[in-house]
Amino acid sequence: MSVSLAIVALVTAPLVAALIAVILPRWGPWLSLLVVAGNAAALVVLIPAIVSQGALTLPIGGWQAPLGITLRADGMALAFLTMAALVMAAVLVSARPEFGGGGEVTETRRQWAFWPLALLLWSALNVVFLSRDLFNLYVALELLTVSAVALVAIDGKADGLGAALRYLMFALLGSLAYLLGAALLYAQHGTLDIALLADQAIGGRAAVDMMAVGLMTAGLAAKTALFPFHAWLQPAHSGAPAPASAMLSALVPKASFAILIRIWFEALPGLATPPLLVTLGAMGAIAIVYGSVLALRQTRLKLMIAYSTVAQIGYLFLIFPLAGGDSYMQPWAAGAWTGVMFHALSHGLAKASMFLCAGLWIVAAGSDRIEAMRGLASATPMIASAFALAAVTLVGLPPSGGFTAKYLMLTSAFVSGQYVWAAVLLIGGLLSAAYLYRPLAVAFARDGDAVFKPVPRLAQAMPLMLALAAILLGLASQGPFALMQIGRPSSAEAGLQ
Amino acid sequence: MIDGTASDIAATGFDLVLAAMILGAGLFAVTVRDLFGAVVFFIVYGVFVALAWLRLGALDVALTEAALGAGLTGVLLIGAVARLGRRTGTQGTDALSRRSAFSVRSVSQIATMLVSAAVSVALGWAFLSLSDSDGLRAGVAANLDASGVSNPVTAVLINFRGWDTLLESIVLLAALIGLWSLWRDDDWGRRPGLRQHARADGVLAMFGRLLPPFGLLFGVYMVWVGSSLPGGAFQGGTVLAAVWLLMMMAGLMPPPMVTSARIRAVLIAGPLVFLSVGIIGAFAGGFLGLPPAYAKPLILMIEAALTLSIAATLALLVLGPPGGPAMPSGPGDAP
Amino acid sequence: MASSSIFGLCGALLIGMGLYGFITHPHLLRRLLAFNVIGSGIFLLFGATAARLPSAATDPVPQALIITGIVVALAATALGVGLVLAYARVTGRTTLPEDGAPTDPGKPPR
Numbered sequence: 001m002s003v004s005l006a007i008v009a010l011v012t013a014p015l016v017a018a019l020i021a022v023i024l025p026r027w028g029p030w031l032s033l034l035v036v037a038g039n040a041a042a043l044v045v046l047i048p049a050i051v052s053q054g055a056l057t058l059p060i061g062g063w064q065a066p067l068g069i070t071l072r073a074d075g076m077a078l079a080f081l082t083m084a085a086l087v088m089a090a091v092l093v094s095a096r097p098e099f100g101g102g103g104e105v106t107e108t109r110r111q112w113a114f115w116p117l118a119l120l121l122w123s124a125l126n127v128v129f130l131s132r133d134l135f136n137l138y139v140a141l142e143l144l145t146v147s148a149v150a151l152v153a154i155d156g157k158a159d160g161l162g163a164a165l166r167y168l169m170f171a172l173l174g175s176l177a178y179l180l181g182a183a184l185l186y187a188q189h190g191t192l193d194i195a196l197l198a199d200q201a202i203g204g205r206a207a208v209d210m211m212a213v214g215l216m217t218a219g220l221a222a223k224t225a226l227f228p229f230h231a232w233l234q235p236a237h238s239g240a241p242a243p244a245s246a247m248l249s250a251l252v253p254k255a256s257f258a259i260l261i262r263i264w265f266e267a268l269p270g271l272a273t274p275p276l277l278v279t280l281g282a283m284g285a286i287a288i289v290y291g292s293v294l295a296l297r298q299t300r301l302k303l304m305i306a307y308s309t310v311a312q313i314g315y316l317f318l319i320f321p322l323a324g325g326d327s328y329m330q331p332w333a334a335g336a337w338t339g340v341m342f343h344a345l346s347h348g349l350a351k352a353s354m355f356l357c358a359g360l361w362i363v364a365a366g367s368d369r370i371e372a373m374r375g376l377a378s379a380t381p382m383i384a385s386a387f388a389l390a391a392v393t394l395v396g397l398p399p400s401g402g403f404t405a406k407y408l409m410l411t412s413a414f415v416s417g418q419y420v421w422a423a424v425l426l427i428g429g430l431l432s433a434a435y436l437y438r439p440l441a442v443a444f445a446r447d448g449d450a451v452f453k454p455v456p457r458l459a460q461a462m463p464l465m466l467a468l469a470a471i472l473l474g475l476a477s478q479g480p481f482a483l484m485q486i487g488r489p490s491s492a493e494a495g496l497q
Numbered sequence: 498m499i500d501g502t503a504s505d506i507a508a509t510g511f512d513l514v515l516a517a518m519i520l521g522a523g524l525f526a527v528t529v530r531d532l533f534g535a536v537v538f539f540i541v542y543g544v545f546v547a548l549a550w551l552r553l554g555a556l557d558v559a560l561t562e563a564a565l566g567a568g569l570t571g572v573l574l575i576g577a578v579a580r581l582g583r584r585t586g587t588q589g590t591d592a593l594s595r596r597s598a599f600s601v602r603s604v605s606q607i608a609t610m611l612v613s614a615a616v617s618v619a620l621g622w623a624f625l626s627l628s629d630s631d632g633l634r635a636g637v638a639a640n641l642d643a644s645g646v647s648n649p650v651t652a653v654l655i656n657f658r659g660w661d662t663l664l665e666s667i668v669l670l671a672a673l674i675g676l677w678s679l680w681r682d683d684d685w686g687r688r689p690g691l692r693q694h695a696r697a698d699g700v701l702a703m704f705g706r707l708l709p710p711f712g713l714l715f716g717v718y719m720v721w722v723g724s725s726l727p728g729g730a731f732q733g734g735t736v737l738a739a740v741w742l743l744m745m746m747a748g749l750m751p752p753p754m755v756t757s758a759r760i761r762a763v764l765i766a767g768p769l770v771f772l773s774v775g776i777i778g779a780f781a782g783g784f785l786g787l788p789p790a791y792a793k794p795l796i797l798m799i800e801a802a803l804t805l806s807i808a809a810t811l812a813l814l815v816l817g818p819p820g821g822p823a824m825p826s827g828p829g830d831a832p
Numbered sequence: 833m834a835s836s837s838i839f840g841l842c843g844a845l846l847i848g849m850g851l852y853g854f855i856t857h858p859h860l861l862r863r864l865l866a867f868n869v870i871g872s873g874i875f876l877l878f879g880a881t882a883a884r885l886p887s888a889a890t891d892p893v894p895q896a897l898i899i900t901g902i903v904v905a906l907a908a909t910a911l912g913v914g915l916v917l918a919y920a921r922v923t924g925r926t927t928l929p930e931d932g933a934p935t936d937p938g939k940p941p942r
Contacts, residue, residue, distance in 0.1 A: 008779040019765040060660045062783040067636040069660050109685040113678035120671050135897050139664045142904050150675025161919040166928055168912055172867050180874050187881035190630040208623050512835045516842040523846050523869050527853035539865055546872050552835045553883045554890040561899045565906050577913045609855045617848030624840040632891035649892035665900045672907035676914040814910035
């Protein structure tokens with residue numbers, strides 16, 4: 001397989017499979033496995049290729065930007081694609097008992113809709129990670145939103161429908177703000193290509209550009225659920241069925257975040273001002289504290305995990321103050337940039353693992369109250385170890401990927417003398433330890449006498465696989481670290497202003 | 498840029514009146530108390546906006562706005578109002594929606610008004626202070642010969658930025674899957690849309706019998722001319738969708754079952770043909786590449802399949818879920 | 833005054849009007865309608881920028897992007913209307929509860 005075919009396979013395989021699953025609903029689970037295999041093969045071809053040759057670009061239809069749309073596989077894109085492939089593999093295998101259909105004669109609504117929607121969500125993610133055209137990213141984001149909203153509502157109950165509507169309203173307004181920004185940038189520069197914009201906008205700090213990027217940032221922050229745009233996240237993520245929650249929490253916010261990074265660090269790195277960087281960082285810091293405190297107060301497992309996502313998203317935005325400042329002040333900026341990427345990856349793996357664990361535990365215990373899980377660890381040791389390992393990653397303990405992330409971010413904060421952000425990182429770590437300790441303590445308690453429903457071993461293995469991958473990300477961090485340096489924007493080192 | 502000639506002044510006058518009418522209809526659509534009235538103003542607004550597109554020299558957009566923005570969106574919203582019934586209009590049980598009136602009642606409403614006004618002023622200023630950019634006129638013109646069509650907008654849609662168009666047709670499909678997944682479980686396998694009780698000798702039935710042949714012709718014509726004149730898959734598809742909707746609403750033709758394999762095949766045909774051409778291209782030299790020698794027939798094939806799928810998807814999106822009024826009819830409906 | 837300036841400014845005003853409607857209307861169908869007003873305002877503003885050079889024909893690329901945008905907006909609106917109808921059927925409401933709490937806290941979500 002040539003490298004360009006590998007890139008094409010990443011964006012088209014889930015699309016083709018989704019279309020076939022529409023007419024052949026029973027094939028959904030098997031088509032998904034084929035797509036997992038296809039994506040894995042494409043990544044196995046692509047990763048060594050870009051390690052040896054550097055980032056690869058593919059002009060679609062042979063039309064070079066600005067006329068055409070360019071896909072570009074760099075280190076960051078491949079790291080996110082790999083994380084998404086691992087999460088989707090686990091989610092799609094886990095979803096089989098619930099949505100696979102078994103031997104029933106008649107097809108049901110949920111079984112028919114789930115597989116195309118999940119596959120479309122995956123293809124939208126892959127396009128977002130690879131595309132370098134601001135309008136193409138808009139269409140991909142809309143595909144992502146439409147499939148994600150539909151997955152939130154798939155149970156057809158009041159909670160899910162209300163959550164889906166709230167999510168849709170935020171997402172629609174966010175999309176419009178992003179679209180308006182992209183339209184202004186095209187009107188000003190005559191291109192939507194990120195690399196060409198970077199060439200065009202060098203030096204100047206035009207007010208129209210500032211406004212366009214401000215609109216896009218606000219829209220993408222709403223889609224990422226950054227504080228104070230977080231109100232839709234918790235009902236949507238906790239109200240969806242567990243496999244959907246895993247995709248929504250682990251993957252969907254990373255898509256809008258990835259676009260934000262492309263805009264600020266690649267397209268228009270000259271636009272940032274110190275107050276702007278501090279504001280974005282402060283919103284992240286508030287999200288960390290606010291989300292953690294609310295997670296601490298929850299008595300239901302899925303709500304707690306959803307509020308933890310509000311907090312963990314906050315860390316992503318520390319990239320602006322930690323990696324965006326002037327390079328003379330911040331010799332470790334590139335480290336902070338890579339640290340945040342490590343955080344995005346390890347959070348994706350760990351959070352998907354946790355939601356899958358929660359889904360299985362809720363089935364086993366018949367309730368989603370944390371108290372109802374008393375003693376569950378001895379009945380489901382694989383889930384319990386997966387949850388514990390995922391917690392290790394989210395808290396940022398060694399040797400997990402979360403530790404690598406926090407280590408890089410903390411070092412950068414100390415080296416550049418930004419002690420406030422260092423304090424936020426430490427407080428956030430302590431709070432996450434506090435809220436994650438509770439469900440673990442309950443599950444590992446030995447005084448439980450409840451009887452639990454058995455859980456199939458294959459289903460238990462999926463969250464464990466993800467949690468182990470999150471640990472491995474820290475144990476073998478040199479590989480991913482080196483990968484993410486390929487095609488890394490120079491502004492990640494030199495600062496944004 | 499008034500240079501004094503009478504026709505320019507007349508044109509500017511027309512534009513100003515049209516802009517005022519757009520703003521007036523839009524304002525009513527947003528603020529008028531009655532939900533049904535708001536939808537009617539929105540449709541009128543869409544027609545005015547389509548006229549504005551003509552004035553801006555964007556005939557393709559004008560067709561799309563009239564057909565989709567005003568037409569189908571309008572039918573969709575009217576259908577929703579009909580299903581929600583009077584109970585959730587503006588008076589009655591929904592105390593909250595009483596706020597939606599002309600009267601300004603709270604500080605937060607004034608604040609919202611100020612923020613919205615500030616957004617408009619800022620955007621207006623941004624619009625006026627844009628630097629002169631040529632856009633991509635030259636790039637499109639230089640490559641038009643290799644694109645297989647002579648309408649530059651179609652060239653961009655199907656060839657230069659075909660990837661956008663492919664994804665967009667899939668967004669439509671994703672929305673329909675999402676819409677159908679909102680079915681009640683018991684209704685799965687039933688026909689979508691409200692049950693129709695049109696009289697066989699009624700006006701709707703007469704239109705339903707008379708218009709389809711013309712509509713079909715017009716829709717196919719629009720796709721065909723799209724390669725050289727304004728028109729194309731989305732506009733032609735909308736006309737076909739409207740014809741099919743009319744026939745279903747007039748009771749001349751039952752809507753397809755949601756579980757019908759045939760309708761599902763029609764829904765995916767367009768995206769699948771487009772994707773297949775793209776993937777075959779990837780093996781032959783470039784993903785979604787259309788070799789200039791075959792570009793015209795390939796584009797016609799893609800457009801034909803896309804038009805069919807888009808027409809079916811749009812019609813079914815507008816038709817909505819099955820059954821009558823959306824409000825609970827009894828305790829059996831509760832979650 | 834050129835057509836493009838008139839309709840560009842008209843688009844800017846529509847965006848503000850739609851935004852006001854989106855924020856102040858709790859009724860979900862009214863919000864979807866306001867979303868469409870904002871959307872067409874954005875398209876009008878964008879289309880006007882494409883027509884702002886008096887000497888040249890309207891730039892085809894924004895026209896194509898706007899057509900795509902109109903279709904995507906219709907898809908989102910149709911899904912939104914479907915959700916509103918389903919939500920009204922299940923709960924009898926056409927507005928979201930303001931606080932963001934689940935509508936039925938007594939029932940465990942799946």
